Structure formats: C-alpha cells, structure tokens
Amino acid sequence: xxxxxxxxxxxxxxxxxxxxxxxxxxxxxxxxxxxxxxxxxxxxxxxxxxxxxxxxxxxxxxxxxxxxxxxxxxxxxxxxxxxxxxxxxxxxxxxxxxxxxxxxxxxxxxxxxxxxxxxxxxxxxxxxxxxxxxxxxxxxx
Amino acid sequence: xxxxxxxxxxxxxxxxxxxxxxxxxxxxxxxxxxxxxxxxxxxxxxxxxxxxxxxxxxxxxxxxxxxxxxxxxxxxxxxxxxxxxxxxxxxxxxxxxxxxxxxxxxxxxxxxxxxxxxxxxxxxxxxxxxxxxxxxxxxxxxxxxxxxxxxxxxxxxxxxxxxxxxxxxxxxxxxxxxxxxxxxxxxxxxxxxxxxxxxxxxxxxxxxxxxxxxxxxxxxxxxxxxxxxxxxxxxxxxxxxxxxxxxxxxxxxxxxxxxxxxxxxxxxxxxxxxxxxxxxxxxxxxxxxxxxxxxxxxxxxxxxxxxxxxxxxxxxxxxxxxxxxxxxxxxxxxxxxxxxxxxxxxxxxxxxxxxxxxxxxxxxxxxxxxxxxxxxxxxxxxxxxxxxxxx
Numbered sequence: 001x002x003x004x005x006x007x008x009x010x011x012x013x014x015x016x017x018x019x020x021x022x023x024x025x026x027x028x029x030x031x032x033x034x035x036x037x038x039x040x041x042x043x044x045x046x047x048x049x050x051x052x053x054x055x056x057x058x059x060x061x062x063x064x065x066x067x068x069x070x071x072x073x074x075x076x077x078x079x080x081x082x083x084x085x086x087x088x089x090x091x092x093x094x095x096x097x098x099x100x101x102x103x104x105x106x107x108x109x110x111x112x113x114x115x116x117x118x119x120x121x122x123x124x125x126x127x128x129x130x131x132x133x134x135x136x137x138x139x140x141x
Numbered sequence: 142x143x144x145x146x147x148x149x150x151x152x153x154x155x156x157x158x159x160x161x162x163x164x165x166x167x168x169x170x171x172x173x174x175x176x177x178x179x180x181x182x183x184x185x186x187x188x189x190x191x192x193x194x195x196x197x198x199x200x201x202x203x204x205x206x207x208x209x210x211x212x213x214x215x216x217x218x219x220x221x222x223x224x225x226x227x228x229x230x231x232x233x234x235x236x237x238x239x240x241x242x243x244x245x246x247x248x249x250x251x252x253x254x255x256x257x258x259x260x261x262x263x264x265x266x267x268x269x270x271x272x273x274x275x276x277x278x279x280x281x282x283x284x285x286x287x288x289x290x291x292x293x294x295x296x297x298x299x300x301x302x303x304x305x306x307x308x309x310x311x312x313x314x315x316x317x318x319x320x321x322x323x324x325x326x327x328x329x330x331x332x333x334x335x336x337x338x339x340x341x342x343x344x345x346x347x348x349x350x351x352x353x354x355x356x357x358x359x360x361x362x363x364x365x366x367x368x369x370x371x372x373x374x375x376x377x378x379x380x381x382x383x384x385x386x387x388x389x390x391x392x393x394x395x396x397x398x399x400x401x402x403x404x405x406x407x408x409x410x411x412x413x414x415x416x417x418x419x420x421x422x423x424x425x426x427x428x429x430x431x432x433x434x435x436x437x438x439x440x441x442x443x444x445x446x447x448x449x450x451x452x453x454x455x456x457x458x459x460x461x462x463x464x465x466x467x468x469x470x471x472x473x474x475x476x477x478x479x480x481x482x483x484x485x486x487x488x489x490x491x492x493x494x495x496x497x498x499x500x501x502x503x504x505x506x507x508x509x510x511x512x513x514x515x516x517x518x519x520x521x522x523x524x525x526x527x528x529x530x531x532x
Contacts, residue, residue: 038521
C-alpha cells in the first residue's frame with residue numbers, strides 16, 4: 001500500500017487510542033461487514049471545549065491513521081470548530097491517502113460529528129452537522 | 142526478511158537462473174530461424190518441452206508455452222468454449238476459482254454461454270454429486286481449480302476428471318498453485334487441459350504453459366506466426382521456458398522431501414496459532430491442503446493492519462481482506478466457504494517455501510500474539526465482545 005510517512009507514523013504510533021470512562025459524547029460509524037468501524041469518545045467541558053478524546057478503530061491502516069489524526073485535530077477545540085473539520089483536512093494533515101482509502105477520511109469526519117452530535121443531544125444543544133465531501137458509505141449500505 | 146507469501150510468487154532459484162543465462166546472453170537466436178545459432182534455441186526449447194511433458198506424464202506435443210497462468214486460463218476457458226460452441230454452450234466451474242478463470246467465464250456469459258458456479262463446503266471442497274447433477278446435454282467444459290490459491294484446499298481432481306470423461310466433457314484445471322508442489326499426472330488424473338505458471342515454483346515470471354490433451358479442440362488466442370503448432374503465435378521466451386523446465390525438474394526431484402519439510406512447518410504454525418490465540422479459525426481443509434498454505438481468520442481485527450504490523454517486523458504475508466483485494470468486498474473464496482464478511486476481513490495467509498526455516502517460523506510465532514492483541518485492544522468490535530461476555 002502506498003501510504004505516506006505520516007500515515008504510517010499515525011498507524012504505527014496511533015495517538016489517543018483507547019476509551020474514556022467519563023466520556024460525555026460517543027460516536028460510532030461504519031460497519032464490520034465493510035471492514036471499518038470507528039468509535040470516538042469525547043470529554044467536552046462546560047465551555048464546550050473538547051478536553052480529551054480517544055478512539056477505537058477496527059479497520060485498515062488508513063482507518064487507524066485517520067482516526068488518530070482526527071483526534072489530534074479536534075483535541076482542545078470547541079465543538080463548533082471541531083465540526084468544521086472536513087475529511088479533506090484530515091487527509092491533508094496526513095499528506096494524502098491512496099484513492100481507494102479516501103473513504104476512511106470521510107469515516108473519520110463522520111465519527112467526529114457523530115460524537116459531537118451525541119454530546120449535543122445529551123445536553124440539549126442544537127447544532128447542524130455539515131456533510132462529508134465524498135461518501136464513505138460502501139457496498140453494503 | 143521473512144518471506145511468507147510464496148503463493149503470490151517465489152524467489153527464483155539461483156540454479157534455475159544459471160540455466161537461463163546462456164539464452165539471455167550468447168544463444169539469443171530466434172528458434173524459428175534456420176541457422177546454427179537459432180538451432181541452439183530451438184533445441185533448448187524442445188528439450189524443455191520434453192522434460193516438462195515427461196514430468197506431467199504428457200506428450201511433448203501436448204505442451205504449449207504461454208506467458209503464464211492467467212494467459213493459460215484465459216486461453217483454455219475462452220477458446221475451448223469457442224471450439225465446442227456448436228456442441229453446446231454450458232460450462233461448469235466452481236465459486237472459488239482464480240479470477241483468471243472466473244472473469245473468463247463472466248466474459249463467456251456475455252457472449253451467450255451459460256455458466257454454473259458450483260458451491261463449496263466449509264472446507265472449500267466441491268461436491269461430486271452436485272457436479273454430476275449439474276451436467277446438462279449441452280455442457281462442453283468443466284473447469285475446477287486443482288488447489289486453491291487462498292485456502293490451499295486440494296480438489297478430488299482424478300474423480301472430477303473421471304466424471305468429465307464419462308460424460309465426454311472437456312476437463313480443464315487451473316494447477317498454478319499445485320504444480321511443483323504436489324504430484325500431477327495428467328493421464329492418471331483424467332485431465333484434458335491444465336494451466337501452469339513458472340514463478341510459483343522458483344522459476345521466472347512471465348512464463349507458463351497450457352497442457353492440452355491430444356484430440357481436445359481449441360482455437361488460437363494469439364494470432365500471428367506458426368509457433369506452438371500454430372496454436373499460440375509469438376516468438377518463444379526461450380530463456381524463461383528453459384528456466385521453467387529446470388525449475389519443474391528440480392521441484393519434481395525434491396518433491397517428497399520438500400512436502401515433508403514444508404508440511405512440518407505448516408502444521409507447527411497452524412497448531413501453535415490455534416492453541417495460543419483465542420477467537421481464530423483455520424480456513425480450508427485441515428489435511429487436503431497444499432503443504433505450504435496456512436489461512437487463518439482472526440476475529441475482531443482487519444487483515445491489512447495485521448499485514449502492516451507484520452511488515453514492520455520484516456515479515457511478508459497476505460490477506461483476503463477487502464483492503465488488500467482492491468475492492469470493497471473481502472475475498473470471494475472466504476465468502477464461498479461461508480465466512481461472514483467481518484471474519485473474512487481478518488484473514489491472514491501464510492504461504493511457505495522450501496527456503497523457509499524453523500527459526501523463521503519461531504520468530505513469526507513470537508511476534509504474532511502481540512500483534513493480534515495490539516489490534517484487538519484498539520478494536521471496538523473486541524470491546525463490544527468483551528462487554529457482552531461480562532454481562
């Protein structure tokens with residue numbers, strides 16, 4: 001697989017792996033049938049800043065690397081800024097992805113949004129989630 | 142480096158390379174020309190043909206050189222079907238063929254042929270009664286893979302051949318993984334047509350052959366000169382053909398001891414993994430399998446990640462996950478033996494060679510449990526599984 005050094009770095013040494021006991025926003029996207037599941041755990045503080053974030057991912061090298069990078073990009077950001085992070089931003093931060101792996105970056109964006117949405121719903125906050133620029137839905141959906 | 146991907150390709154045997162060198166350097170003549178230099182090439186070509194014919198228990202004029210397994214499969218399937226289309230337009234094959242056969246069959250379907258894809262059982266074996274039942278009046282060709290490239294299951298070729306003979310149907314087998322690894326006798330096994338590729342048994346890439354039983358009709362695939370009894374045009378790849386013959390000869394001479402040695406390593410890996418790593422299963426038949434093939438699915442993880450982590454330890458293997466197949470679906474072979482998608486995604490294929498050692502196997506087995514654990518620890522599927530266990 002033609003992965004950039006950054007992708008390989010985030011795959012070999014993923015940042016923020018694990019789960020958060022006191023998470024107040026959890027998002028799970030993808031399905032096992034397609035071979036990709038991403039689960040993101042958020043700890044959002046009263047100022048709506050993402051204080052801590054962890055992930056668990058079942059998937060290929062790109063799925064793990066994009067999850068890792070996505071968590072890095074949103075850590076310390078407000079939920080509103082985090083919602084603005086696109087799959088393209090995740091890809092660019094990783095110095096690109098092979099064309100067949102672009103859907104992994106979409107999944108990462110969707111996972112962030114799903115986790116923030118979960119937090120928002122639990123706290124009665126109304127937010128709009130932007131759509132991913134290309135579809136991550138695969139064969140079986 | 143620990144190379145465990147010998148079903149993909151093997152290392153060229155240095156002895157084979159040596160036999161090829163004269164035909165890459167000094168004896169470069171075109172075998173079809175008439176002068177002395179060309180005669181050297183011509184003699185080398187025919188010697189290679191005779192050697193190979195003898196090993197397969199065929200006649201030299203039943204051996205046609207090609208560019209490899211894919212060409213042989215394409216040629217056999219498409220061009221035997223075309224040659225018999227006035228007799229009928231039905232073909233029987235299996236659901237676990239190599240894509241060279243499957244896609245050739247798909248092409249024939251687009252040309253008005255009917256194709257039956259026989260299912261396989263959980264071990265990857267076809268059912269002989271099922272085969273017999275599917276034979277129709279217009280069945281002209283049966284093509285069943287000799288030994289599967291992914292799960293290593295070896296089919297009952299001799300019996301399949303017998304059924305085909307009884308019904309007067311041409312029987313082709315893709316023997317790309319079997320050749321050089323296990324015995325092949327085309328007469329005894331009732332084989333009419335058989336594909337072989339040299340780079341799977343320590344020969345060079347880009348060369349293979351089609352064995353075609355005398356009397357079986359085929360139309361040419363490559364049109365042009367009069368080479369290969371006017372059935373396959375194109376100047377012969379003399380050096381590679383010489384290398385292929387030599388490689389098959391070496392494989393044949395050492396077959397028994399290689400089978401013994403490689404089977405021992407194979408079984409050690411299988412037994413060790415099944416014993417030490419929970420939630421995994423062996424794919425393919427436990428005993429009716431190629432001596433060098435190990436295919437195991439690990440639940441809750443995905444194959445490409447596993448390959449990348451092995452790669453980081455300089456261990457090279459392969460997987461049937463979607464990510465490595467270049468499509469969104471996992472391997473059609475793993476799905477055909479009944480694996481759910483998510484388990485098919487977590488498969489690992491190890492294919493050994495005569496060069497692999499006990500030490501390499503031990504190194505691999507020492508790394509594997511840690512790698513599996515690492516991936517499971519970050520898998521939401523495993524977390525979910527554990528939570529269900531404790532509930």
